[in-house]
Amino acid sequence: MFDIENIVGKSHRLLKEYFGYDTFRPLQEEIVTHVMQKRDSLVLMPTGGGKSLCFQIPALMMDGVTVVVSPLISLMKDQVDGLNSNGIAAAFLNSTLTEEEESKIMQQCREGKISLLYVSPERITRSFETIFGMLNVSLLAVDEAHCISSWGHDFRPEYQQLKWIKHTFPDLPVIALTATADKTTRNDIITQLGIREPKIFLGSFNRPNLSLEVRVGVGAKDKDREILDYIRSRPNDAGIIYCMSRKSCERLSAKLNSKGLHTDFYHAGLSAEQRGRVQDSFINDDTLVICATVAFGMGIDKSNVRWVMHYNLPKNVEGYYQEIGRAGRDGLPSDTFLYFNLGDIITLRKFAEESGQVALNLEKLAQMQAFSESDICRRKILLSYFGEYLDKDCGNCDVCKNPPKKFDGTIIAQKALSAMMRTKENASTQMVVDILRGSQKKELIDHGFHRIKTYGKGADIVEDDWKQYIRQMMHLGLVEVAYDRNNALRTTELARKVLFEDKKVGLVKLVAPEIRKKRFKVTYTKEQAQKSQPWNQLFEYLRKWRVEMARNKGIPPYLVFNDATLREIAVSRPESMIDLLSISGVGKVKYDAYGEEILEEISKFKQAQRKTTSTYQLTFDMYQKGYDVAMIGQLRGMNVMTVYSHLAFLYQQGFAVDPFRYIDKEDVVQVLKAVQVTGEKLQTKPLYDFLRGEVDYYRIRLSLAYLSKEGKI
Template identity: 45%
Template sequence: MQAARSPLDILRHTFGYEQFRPPQQEVIETLMQAQDALVLMPTGGGKSLCFQIPAMAKPGAGVVVSPLIALMEDQVNALRQAGVAAAALNSSVSAEDIRATEEALRQGQLDLLYIAPERLLQERTLRLLQQCSINLFAIDEAHCVSQWGHDFRPEYLQLKLLHERFPTIPRIALTATADPKTRVEIIERLALQRARIFSRSFDRPNIRYHIHSGSQGARQALLRFIRDRHDGEAGIVYCLSRKRVEEIAAWLQDEHLDALPYHAGLGAEERRRHQQRFQRDEGVIIVATIAFGMGIDKPNVRFVAHLNLPKSIEAYYQETGRAGRDGLPAEAWMHYGLQDVVQLRQMIQQSEADQQRKQMEGHKLDAMLALCETITCRRQTLLDYFGETLAIPCGNCDNCLTPPATWDATIAAQKALSTVYRTGQRFGVQYLVDVLLARDDPRIQQWGHHRLAVFGLGKDLSANAWRALFRHLLLRGLVEVDSEGHGGLRLSPLSRAVLRGEETLTLRQHENSPSRKKEKNQEIQPADQALWEALRQHRRELAQAQGVPPYVIFHDATLMEMLRQRPRSLAGLAHIPGVGERKLAAYGDSFLAILQSHDAQS
């Protein structure tokens, strides 16, 4: 347990950083004064220090409520590396370790205790905490309290109990994904009406966004993206179904990439093994459903790719936010198709949720589609969803870097809508496209649709272009999916204005653009590559010896600063961000030896 020190002293000597980032210092001062706080800060923005430092600076221990075991293990490992007395209580901890942790808490030997909400809410645990000196409660991933959010956890609804049982102990709720409605719900459900609210920009300027559409070519586009831009680097590929996860992981392995599947259908031991390899080895790609990632604190994930459309901007933001947590350049890449839109709309309509819930989920999907189909800056659209205004285009998304071509799709839309109507508003997209292109399909003859005026009316566009157009019509609410039938399309009241020529439609041109190539590790000069690899190799060896992920030793950003500054002494190494006193004593000499050896050879 740390002796009494100031927050800035802890920041510098324990964590190895010279100054706080806004608004960390204000949040910490709020908790030091026993006031509640609500912190809205992007992934990688430094939320954890907001509660870790005051828990260490005040007498007693801080209790951190965390929804996932993997997240607890990561943070406890990292804190122990820095010399902080931290422990966790969850279902993966042995009975012997639980007893030792509880005794350490009673004796005042812990700075931080991470605990799952289910265990925290047990009467036995609450009595234990009442017997101990607790200096704060931190509720991490606070958006889990929202029943209208994307990651609802029922047990989070009961955390208001902390305010009732421990009214004098300050609480801090933290999240990186909350639209204005969810923020209001967090305040209400956790009784944080008197909390100070700290909201930092949701922008992650180091992430470059690429979104592509099309019904074909997704696999090869993904392969080009990885090989050209992230060869040998860690990444996550998200898919909608377990089956596709297995298929894509196997295919990437056949392409000689180090890829592993992860989904809830795998055994617990296999999931643990794959997650551990991803965290501890370099260059591993995890192919996963959304079951993976919330508890991952790996800072050097260089890309997150989606091969299916996420169901909401919150989900997309949280998943892409797992890239580039170290602040170095990273990329969010997506390829989606019309079938994703149809499938997600059907899932919403066929769910057992009430009508209000279905309507809310439909609005969230519409917002996600608007982000995909926009012809303006994606970052402006993304931030606007979270109630934030970006004054000028970001210059770091595909639309800014290569402005998309547009076309007047009004006449084509009229043809598509007429085809939906004249075929009886009961057929899916592929059949409608076949009619427009006068394809030789027995069903068309059977239904007599070859005699319609719209038969063959669409030969001026390709099948892919028609599919893209139908996707736009779905997005704009001009057609709807018949959830009671077999996914056929029907006209909505909004289609009338387009059919009558009262409204025009300007759309993004259909394209399957290849990604532009960049040099791997663009921040590393060729002359520095050997030293960079030597530093990473030494870090890897230290991590393997201790059974922890490499980034728990030092982040890539810390190694990058060693490479840039080339310190020649322990005093110089101590000024590198991320090198605290404990790590300096444990690893300083060996990293200096590598730096000095390289200088001698240069």
């Protein structure tokens, strides 16, 4: 008899011991229990949503080995390194190993010393009898399962060979996992894998910690300038810039480096050794910014990527969603930006027309373009694409921050939805528009669509406007595209509420493209609130400690502690083992590896801060008593510039110091301009030289303090 209570209890203990978490994320516990009952499942969760735990926890509870199919060598290595750092025995089989190393791993699997074995689809096909004939395989996990479907955006033909596993071992439980699959792709995954009556777990695709912004029609020079300014405002943050071509990756990286930044580029044209070097440098925080094609990122589980930019329009929504999902995987606020111009559409249309699935790829490109040009909450559009409905606007995208005008479009929506239903949901967007406008096209007449009740009921709306309204209806979750049925439009349950339950539909008023462009305005600023928080100094101190610890261990820094855990440690300042173990992300394994060291570092920081605070406190006490700067310097035995530095520091730390006793607004304006041109915001001499000595050093120092605290640099 299956003891669910015991399984749940054990899974919670393993979750805390090995991963440091007190509770599962939504659906994880239910999926683990389902897998432990040896039932097949299809799991759809967003990037960073915790898919891997759904098979890693069962692997720790089951006898035998869990075989994980993974598409990239780098992805396998990253996953295995992460598991090993958490004290879990895992290994991979790929072309980087010698025969002797492979033989040793297989022997460890037979002896029950390895819980998870990662293999590529090519390798599992080639070594089918060796793996499944010689090992006690308890579970098959197929990661990035959308690769098995020709409807998916990363189709890999070798994945389709996996169907033979279930055919040969029908009782072997299979869990298929993906972060990007529409309904058509989901059904195809089930068919292609041959899994039997799987339970589908559909997690929320909402990533509220990611801000979404689209920049339309920005010229190349302005685009490069904006990107340069943004990166300069985030000197310690890791980010990825996705470019359409190899040449543009190299060009952009070179241009940014010429402006004093340290970036690198990555694309499939590099040798395996070069790609490995760039990727390792990024993972280990040695290089924080990578300009790359979409070949980069799929194999990276780096949790502290703080921003992702698309230099050009992606070819489909699935790819875009997966790529922005590489930001903020630790749950902390992160930014995403998408730039596109008409030239991107022309280039991508050419690629689509040269592909093996022209109609499908053109339709998906049209969806991506519609997302980028839309005046509807962008998160609503993304979620509706994956079959999820967001009731309210997100408030964290450029459309929500600059809301367009809306009107009651219920009647327009009802006309279109009625036309779709009366065609038995077999009509494309163009056909539905032709019906509404009363077209005399031969195909329409041949199908008898001129006889339906809604024929010609929308003749007062021009064709292009109808198409935009239908796109909005897709984004609102009223309509879906059936790619496997010639892109026919299907209505959803929500649409039926509009037709039969008088649910209202708000549509955005259509505006000309040139007017739409004017609405976009972006200002890049640092996270003012975060930078001014008292814990931020300890966080930066611990980040440096983490880098040194990671280098000593030979692992990426985020595998020591991710940013979210490190920030919680900085906020709570634990003083004991009990305090540290209460923090999310710190389990027994992590504590044994790093607990004593990090507690010691926190203690050192507190002692140094107390010494520092005492000297600054003396300066502040004299300032409050009304002493001028010269008097404070004389009484404290320090030069005047040091006193000004104390006052600047005190102001940034939230003490009641008024910098405008010593500077005026013109000083601030001049210093801000100097920072923007030079990129320097810490050292005063380069700014003094740029300003030709017209602003004194102390005024520069206080102006920098003001600009930093106000989040303007």
